[in-house]
Amino acid sequence: MKTEFIIEAALAIQQTILANESTLESLDREIGDGDHYINMKRGATTVAAMQADLVSLKPDEALNKIGMKLLSTIGGASGPLLASFFMSMAKVLKENGDESNLKIAAAFAGGVQAIIQRGKAGLGEKTMLDVLIPVSNQFVLLATQNCDVKLICATLINIAEQGMLSTKDLIATKGRAAGLGERAIGHIDPGAKSCQLMIETVCKLCLK
């Protein structure tokens, strides 16, 4: 992994978030409180503007800096969760190195594990983890099997999409939609949607 790639991904993610304003806003209005898009936009814009601060850093240092910045920028539940992801991913990369897909997959899994712990949530609770856990598991599996990066990215795009769609039929037991009970059924979780969009964006960048 290279720091240039992280910067390129940050800029691409900002474009994706901005392009999906109405999708994210309407999902959050249905089962949340209407601030998810605003918060994601604030986070994505801040990270995209960090280019100059990041360019001379090692990849793990860059990810850690992004995490710290998100922690003081986004707020809400997304802030600590996404910050924990990047800071933990950075920690694993620093310890294990970043020179293979398997090591990057392990770092991604470490980031997802941090979200699980911070959010005290798991699979099937109608959250971003319904996207992140399957993606993380599949990423590690494919990397272990020495699959090439094109196959890994193409597969993860599909897994993320399935995970996002799976939240539609779930009752929320974590997050702001948890007060809705059965009324949340039929609505895609906005956090799962934004995670799916970000994963798709990064994977497409690798496929280019």
Added chain:
Amino acid sequence: MKKFINKVDNILVESLTGFAKAHHDLVELHLDPNFLTRAEKAQNKVAIISGGGSGHEPLHAGYIGYGMLDAACPGHVFTSPTPDQMLMAAEAVHADKGILFIVKNYAGDVMNFEMAAEMLPFEHATVLTSDDCAVVNSTYTTGRRGVAGTVIVEKCVGSLAETGADLQTCKALGDKVNNRTASIGVALTSCTVPAAGRATFDISDTEIEMGVGIHGEPGRRRETMRPADEIIGDCVEAILMDFKTRNLQPSKKHEALLLVNGFGATPLMELYLIYNTAAKLFNLHNLEISRSLVGNYTTALDMAGASITLCLLDDEIKQHWDSPVHTAALRWGK
């Protein structure tokens, strides 16, 4: 959307600046990261810090001052503040007896305060408020939400802290007040988050949202608009049912505090009408309303609607509710 806005991104800072100007005798505003402290730092007491998304004014900054909070951390509208705000606030108000965070039970607030607490170099404790009894099967969720009952917790704990009580004693009182308090809210209209620019939910003139949260998040169920007494009756019923579930229902006459809170766009005239009926109904169930508070104390921007909060009093809670308080939004006895 029709609101007093210059630039949507500046609303919060402009409003906080105005608040600090209007109440310069009570509070001091610190920007980037944003937090407010008492104008005069209190000494030798547990420092009480609260915070949460903006849009619930006067919660929390309106309760900074003698007998209540030492500092408050306002987040963006309906969005939890961040750990750096809490750390800087703690640094500013710490007075050698530890830091007590009062946090409304929402995933975002809990996580941000938790991360701040992990980084805090001082002795600290947290009281989580969870008075909203609209969220029923709390076992499977993040738990009950913290709503207007938070004001009662902040008032009582703030009073106790002024006596020089230690951190654990303050936390214990906060937990006790929270455990003896239940709230439920009803929305008549939605609210509009300024940056979103349109109503959070659609609701017709003939509908109400029963059990609504203070962020315009949907509640228990959508119901048909009815005469006030029927709606209030259902709210009182929900609180009594909650007290029963928690073995709090008194078998003989017991004193209670009734808080009727407006969500931002319901006139006081209607809030007093609600109070009238609610007090009467609670009285029929051995609950004698000996303390009361009616007004906009935990709002949800421009939502029309109200919440009813009942707190079962004992001598200790009564003493700390009655004690002097000097803040922008609550002021008596001094």
